[in-house]
Amino acid sequence: MPGATLEVHYKLFGTDGVSLQSQELSKELRRRGWQVHPCAADVPDGSDGLRIAELSYQSADAVELRRRIFPPAADVNTASPTTASALIDEITARAGAIRAAIEQYIDAHHIALLHIRNIMSLPYNLPATLAFYDLAVARSDLGFLMQHHDLYWEGPNARLFTTPYAEITALLDTIMCPQLPNARHTLINPIAGDALRERKGIVGTVIPDGFDFDREVVSIDGPAFRARLEIVAGEGAPVGPDDVVVAMPARVAINKSIELAIQLVAALDERRDALQSAPDGVGRERRRFTASSRVVLLLPQGEDLEDNRAYFDRLVAYAKHMGITLAYGGAIVVPDRRYQPGDDVHYPFYSTYQAMDFICYPPEHEGFGNQAIEAVWARLPLAVFEYPVFQHYVRDHIPHYISLGNTEQLGRTGEFGGLHQLREDVLA
Structure with a gap:
């Protein structure tokens, strides 16, 4: 029977x-009569739910603590038992405050189930993880659904969670993906399910990402949206109606291997004659590609950009080196839930697909890959690098796509910090 659940993540909006x-899930649960209470650091003012600033992993306090827990290689020599003990005390104190706020809220709202996303599998904010672990241990009357979109020991991000402190390692082993009688674990792909069973002895349930193909989105003025994009590399002229826009609609992050999209756009631009001679135009909108048209790579998201600023700067430098036009939409694109009707400054994320011609999704490592589903929904052609989960789990459900190869065919550039490199035969 429908009940009340607390939907928890570092951020939800x-x-x-x-x-x-x-x-997606909250909308469907509410349609079925559930009460869904969001709990995150970014619950907007005036919204139902519980906002706890201390759940953020992007606040100055959280970033500073994480740097001390997982110090860069240059700082490892400063590690000491005294430091480790002080860190454990600090993590415990911060966890206590988070737990108290959550426990008060769930008791006041008669919540019996907590659905926790990624906090129990990514140690971006260890006090938050410890708070929920302690709550689960102490409150056998509560149920915990721990959903792991990522696992901290997998993929390029694993290097971020190396600590010189044995005490911290022991804490991670205890509270991350914990095996508890009142907790169940879900994962979004079978590779992660196998990894959780091998490392923790936990048999989780694989529930793939979902998407509402019948969603209604706001219609936008595509040419106006294009014209307002920020050009961060290449020609300074606004993106025009005759330009072909290749979009990489995920957030900017190191595992997304966006440099591969830059290489694809550069290769397309070298084949301008074919684009100009297309008898019916190019793409869904049948754009007339002319001698003055450009192939533009669009990064529409600004989510987590400051956390990945160094990588973004490398991408901009690489795009300039490759001679392509790189457009950025993070200043004007907002989550659909935050878009206010009548706002003539911002554009809801899902609506921006209306202004795209082609999707390039090139991650090296990904838990699922929402952009593959979104490209099908938007009826746009998709070029995808076949990251392991796509190759073994997703691709058979995608009706058509262009392959950019797989990890066995991937190389490294000798410059720009060793960015990934598509093999020339695969690119051709």
Whole structure:
């Protein structure tokens, strides 16, 4: 029977994949009579739910603590038992405050089930993880659904969670993906399910990402949206109606391997004659590609950009080196849930697909890959790098796509910090 659940993540109102998947489930649960209470650091003022600023992993306090827990290689020599003990005390104190706020809220709202996304599998904010672990241990009357979109020991992000402190390692082993009698674990792909069973002995349930193909979105003025995009590399002229827009609609993050999209756009631009001679125009809108048209790579999301600023700067430098036009929409694109009707400054994320011609999705590592589903929904052609989960789990459900190869065919550039490199034969 429908009941009340607390939907928990570091943040729930963004355009990152975890937030979007939470929004999909919450909408469906509410349609079925459930009370869904959001709990995150970004619950807007005036909204139902519980906002706890201390759940953020992007606040100055959280970033500073994470740097001390997982110090860069240059700082490892400063590690000491005294430091480790002080860190454990600090993590415990912060966890206590978070737990108290959550426990008060769930008791006041008669919540019996907590659905926790990624906090129990990514140690971006260890006090938050410890708070929910302690709550689960102490409250056998509560149920915990721990959903893991990512696992901290997998993929490029694993290097972020290396600590010189044995005490911290022991804490991670205890509270991350914990095996508890009142907790169940879900994962979004079978590779992660196998990894959780091998590392923790936990048999989780695989529930793939979902998408509402019947969703209604706001119609936007595509040419106006294009014209307002920020050009961060290449020609300074606004993106025009005759330009072909290749979009990489995920957030900017190191695992997304966006440099591969830059290489694809550069290769397309070298084949301008074919685009100009297309008898019926190019893309869904049948754009007439002329001698003055450009192939533009669009990064529409600004989600988590400051956390990945160094990578973004490398991408801009690489785009300039490759001679392509790189457009950025993070200043004007907002999550659909935050868009206010009549706002003539911002554009809801899902609506921006109306202004795209082609999707390039090139991650090296991904838990699922919402953009593959979104490209099908938007009826746009998709070029995808076959990251392991796509190759083994997703691709058979995608009706058509262009392959950019797989991890066995991937190389490295010798410059720009060793960015990934598509093999020339695969690119051709």
